[in-house]
Amino acid sequence: MQTTNPGAPVPQDPQRPDHRPGQLALGIAAVLLAVALAYGAANIPSGAGYAGVGPDFLPWLVSAAMGLCGVLLIREVRAGGYRNMEEPSGAARGDWHAMAWVSAGILGNAALITTVGFVLSCALCFTLAVRGLRISEGKAGGNAMQTVKDVVIGMLISTPTFWLFTKFLAVNLPGLTGTGWL
Amino acid sequence: MLELWNNLMGGFATAGTPINLLWALAGCALGTAIGVLPGLGPAVTVAMLLPITGQVEPTASMIFFAGIYYGAMYGGSTTSILLNTPGETGTMVTALEGFKMAKSGRAGAALATSAIGSFVAGSIATVLVTLFAPFLAEFAVKLGPPEYFCLMLLAFTTVSAVLGQSSLRGMTALFLGLALGLVGMDQITGQVRYTGGVIEFIDGVEVVLVAVGLFAVTEALYNALYEGKSEASMNKMNRAHMTKTEWRRSWPAWLRGTVIGFPFGTIPAGGSEIPTFLSYATERKLADPEYKKEFGTTGAIEGVAGPEAANNAAVTATLVPLLTLGIPTSVTAAILLSALQNYGINAGPQLFQTSSALVWALIASLYIGNVMLLVLNLPMVGLWVKLLKIPKAPLYAGILIFATVGVYGMRQSSFDLFVMYGLALLGVALRRFDFPTAPVIVGLILGPLAEAQFRNAMSIGEGSWTVFFQRPMSATLLAVVALVLITPRVLAWHRRA
Numbered sequence: 001m002q003t004t005n006p007g008a009p010v011p012q013d014p015q016r017p018d019h020r021p022g023q024l025a026l027g028i029a030a031v032l033l034a035v036a037l038a039y040g041a042a043n044i045p046s047g048a049g050y051a052g053v054g055p056d057f058l059p060w061l062v063s064a065a066m067g068l069c070g071v072l073l074i075r076e077v078r079a080g081g082y083r084n085m086e087e088p089s090g091a092a093r094g095d096w097h098a099m100a101w102v103s104a105g106i107l108g109n110a111a112l113i114t115t116v117g118f119v120l121s122c123a124l125c126f127t128l129a130v131r132g133l134r135i136s137e138g139k140a141g142g143n144a145m146q147t148v149k150d151v152v153i154g155m156l157i158s159t160p161t162f163w164l165f166t167k168f169l170a171v172n173l174p175g176l177t178g179t180g181w182l
Numbered sequence: 183m184l185e186l187w188n189n190l191m192g193g194f195a196t197a198g199t200p201i202n203l204l205w206a207l208a209g210c211a212l213g214t215a216i217g218v219l220p221g222l223g224p225a226v227t228v229a230m231l232l233p234i235t236g237q238v239e240p241t242a243s244m245i246f247f248a249g250i251y252y253g254a255m256y257g258g259s260t261t262s263i264l265l266n267t268p269g270e271t272g273t274m275v276t277a278l279e280g281f282k283m284a285k286s287g288r289a290g291a292a293l294a295t296s297a298i299g300s301f302v303a304g305s306i307a308t309v310l311v312t313l314f315a316p317f318l319a320e321f322a323v324k325l326g327p328p329e330y331f332c333l334m335l336l337a338f339t340t341v342s343a344v345l346g347q348s349s350l351r352g353m354t355a356l357f358l359g360l361a362l363g364l365v366g367m368d369q370i371t372g373q374v375r376y377t378g379g380v381i382e383f384i385d386g387v388e389v390v391l392v393a394v395g396l397f398a399v400t401e402a403l404y405n406a407l408y409e410g411k412s413e414a415s416m417n418k419m420n421r422a423h424m425t426k427t428e429w430r431r432s433w434p435a436w437l438r439g440t441v442i443g444f445p446f447g448t449i450p451a452g453g454s455e456i457p458t459f460l461s462y463a464t465e466r467k468l469a470d471p472e473y474k475k476e477f478g479t480t481g482a483i484e485g486v487a488g489p490e491a492a493n494n495a496a497v498t499a500t501l502v503p504l505l506t507l508g509i510p511t512s513v514t515a516a517i518l519l520s521a522l523q524n525y526g527i528n529a530g531p532q533l534f535q536t537s538s539a540l541v542w543a544l545i546a547s548l549y550i551g552n553v554m555l556l557v558l559n560l561p562m563v564g565l566w567v568k569l570l571k572i573p574k575a576p577l578y579a580g581i582l583i584f585a586t587v588g589v590y591g592m593r594q595s596s597f598d599l600f601v602m603y604g605l606a607l608l609g610v611a612l613r614r615f616d617f618p619t620a621p622v623i624v625g626l627i628l629g630p631l632a633e634a635q636f637r638n639a640m641s642i643g644e645g646s647w648t649v650f651f652q653r654p655m656s657a658t659l660l661a662v663v664a665l666v667l668i669t670p671r672v673l674a675w676h677r678r679a
Contacts, residue, residue: 019615026615030354037361040376053640055373058633062360069354076350084348085616090408098406103603105579106399109586110599118590122583129402129582133575136410157580165587172594173587 019085024077030070037063101132101141117176119158126154190312193542197550202245206547209246210554213253217273218261218566224254225514228521235524241540245547247521248501251514252304252548255497256555259296259490260566263289273493274620275458279477279485286480294424295432295483296490297559302433303440303491304552307498310444312545315502315534327638328650332659334632336456338624339666349670351617359625362387369634382597391589392626395602396619398585400609402578407610424483431473432487435465439491446492447499455624461492498548505533505541 041059076082105128113121127150131141142150159182166173166180176182196202216227228247235243258273263280276296283292338356365376366386377383424432439461446457465488466477476482500515522528527537534541559566572580589602612619639656643649651657 022611023615026611026617033358033361037364037376044373044375053637053645055368055371055375057637058360058629059364059375062357062364066354066357066361069350069357072350073354082348082351082616088408088614088616090404091411094407095410096407098410099403102403102406102579106582106603106606107600109582110596110603113586113590113596113599118586122586125582125586126576126579129406129579130575132406133402133410133578136406137575138411153576154579154583158583161583161587165591173590174594 020077020081023082024074027070027073027077030066030073032070034063034065034067034070037066095136098132098136101135102129103132105129105132114174117182118162118173119155119182120176122158122161123151123154126157127151130154186312189538189542190546192539193544193546194549196241196539196543197245197546202242202543202547203550205242205246206249206551207554209249210253210551210558213250213255214257214260214555214558214566215253215569216250217254217257217259218569224251225517227254228514228517235521240522240525240527240537241543243521244518244540244544245551247518248544248547249551249554251497251518252494252551253555253558255493256297256300256559257566259300259486259493260293260559260563263292263296263486264567273458273490274455275462275489276486276493278462279481279483281481282479283481283483283486288481288483291424291428291483292481292486293563294560295428295487297556297563298424299432299436299439299487299491300494300559301552301556302436303443303494304498304555305549306440307444307447307495308545308548308552311498311502311548315506326653327635327642328653328656329659331632331635331639332650332656332663333456334628334635336659336663336666338621338628338632339663348616351615352621355612355617355619356621356625359622360629361625362392362622363626363629363633369630370637382593382595385593386630387601387626388589388593388598391598391602392605393623394585394588395605396609396612396622398581399602399606400613400619402582403606404610404613405574405578408614428483431483435461435484435487436491438464438468439488439493440495442488443492443495444499447496448502455620457492457496458489461488464488501544501548505544 037059041056041063044054044056044059046054046056073082105125108128109121109125112124115121116124127147130150130153131147135141162173162175163181166175197206212227213224216224227250238246255273259276259280262273262277263284265281280292280296283289361376363386365383367374367384374384439457442461442464443457446460462485465482465484466474469477469482469484473482473484477485504515504519527533527540585602586599589598590596609619611617612622639649640647643652649656650660
């Protein structure tokens with residue numbers, strides 16, 4: 001599907017979203033990452049010793065390679081977008097509202113897990129995430145009744161999981177109380 | 183030869199006791215379930231179950247863990263095909279063609295070729311293990327750091343150049359993985375790198391964390407962002423069965439896959455990623471022209487049959503160096519090793535002498551396990567598919583809970599959970615812009631190993647790069663790497679001319 005003139009900009013189909021800004025952003029991100037890696041590599045003592053290469057060899061190599069990749073990616077974007085790119089699956093625009101709920105669930109879980117314990121924290125994660133996922137499907141997020149049901153289901157999943165892993169499998173998971181049951 | 187047979191029969195006698203049969207069944211069933219559910223893998227599962235070694239007798243627990251290890255490979259293909267969410271790196275390649283086949287309505291054939299191919303490969307590989315364990319391990323000892331490094335280089339090139347449409351994006355992903363692998367303490371000098379002053383990073387970025395973040399959690403976020411209105415992303419499951427043509431196309435691929443997969447399992451060069459990619463590339467190259475166009479579009483059955491067989495052969499083969507040398511060649515094998523150590527059993531050449539009953543019982547249970555898994559995955563595949571019928575929203579939300587267990591259970595660090603989220607955001611970007619994620623994981627796992635081998639090789643060569651070219655085996659491997667990189671370019675240039 002390559003045009004015969006790779007220098008000319010590829011006409012963008014008005015139905016499909018223009019991916020080029022995002023592609024450019026990733027290319028720039030790669031270059032920035034390369035710079036960060038180079039900065040870090042400069043701080044690693046070279047100490048080559050017997051081997052001729054030291055702990056800073058690979059960091060420099062990866063930094064250079066990443067920089068090169070970033071430059072090549074930016075070049076591709078300017079030539080009309082990434083080559084041979086498959087149209088990504090799913091909708092054209094992202095449902096950020098839905099994602100916000102799911103993110104809230106994950107982050108809330110991460111923040112609270114050691115405070116309120118695994119069971120409650122994961123039940124919270126479940127409730128928020130399932131709300132977000134439901135919104136993404138176009139259904140309503142759920143009224144109070146639905147949310148209560150979600151919390152119950154979340155607890156029904158996280159509680160036996162907690163018991164299974166802490167009681168039978170001796171995995172260390174944080175609990176709200178010291179009893180090991182909650 | 184007679185002694186071998188007697189030992190094997192003895193093994194069957196032990197493995198065939200009701201209690202051990204139950205453990206095998208439990209392991210296979212749990213493994214299949216773990217494999218089916220995205221986000222949890224056999225390595226994490228076995229690791230989380232290690233405490234049972236305090237209670238359970240060694241033969242039984244090894245049979246159990248081995249069952250999980252295998253079952254996950256069988257189950258993982260089911261998810262790869264139906265949900266495009268590979269839980270195991272070994273089934274990543276299956277997701278390529280398998281999911282496409284499922285989308286075109288041929289999920290049943292994909293599942294069938296996957297299960298039967300796994301059974302064929304697993305059985306053949308088990309026979310090979312029985313016959314050649316000592317011989318193969320001896321060969322593997324001859325490989326030195328230069329050869330190991332070149333093998334890993336080969337893995338890097340195949341994974342970034344073969345997968346996906348663009349080698350550039352594959353390479354970028356690979357270097358990202360290598361960069362992640364650099365975080366932490368350098369193995370050889372103890373130099374701390376790229377921690378940014380964050381204490382938790384001194385131990386490096388945990389593989390399970392990256393795998394769960396980039397696969398399971400990314401899936402949940404991507405679904406929320408883009409796939410909400412997509413029609414059921416789970417494909418229709420008709421009966422798992424294949425037509426005559428599909429059988430005819432599959433069985434050579436199974437055999438080729440077994441031949442490719444088995445040697446790679448025995449060599450410490452990174453487990454099931456390389457052979458599955460190699461098998462995929464081979465099948466793609468060798469396919470009949472009329473089937474070639476199915477690759478990447480409607481899904482070619484050879485692209486499922488070959489890698490699945492390679493996967494199972496490689497997994498079986500990892501037991502060879504594990505049991506004869508005490509060298510684990512995959513993450514799960516490493517955990518199996520610590521299970522043995524928990525019992526005070528030293529895996530190594532003397533294992534066949536000191537714990538021969540255990541070893542032969544384990545080998546015998548592999549045969550039994552393969553049969554169990556074939557039954558669990560073929561006629562009973564509907565049972566596991568029911569797991570996937572759970573509506574998407576609670577399924578992915580529930581997976582987040584298991585992801586939390588896996589990630590938090592590894593290091594008891596809630597910081598890891600935040601990193602997991604960050605990685606998931608990255609995963610969404612990668613997926614949206616068609617960057618393959620497999621090279622990230624391969625770079626992360628193999629990067630530190632490759633670096634260690636490289637620097638050891640350079641020490642052997644006393645700082646001179648010629649060490650890689652002077653040794654015949656590593657020079658050959660380098661030539662293969664060059665071929666893999668150059669051939670597609672030359673072919674394309676030729677076509678254009």
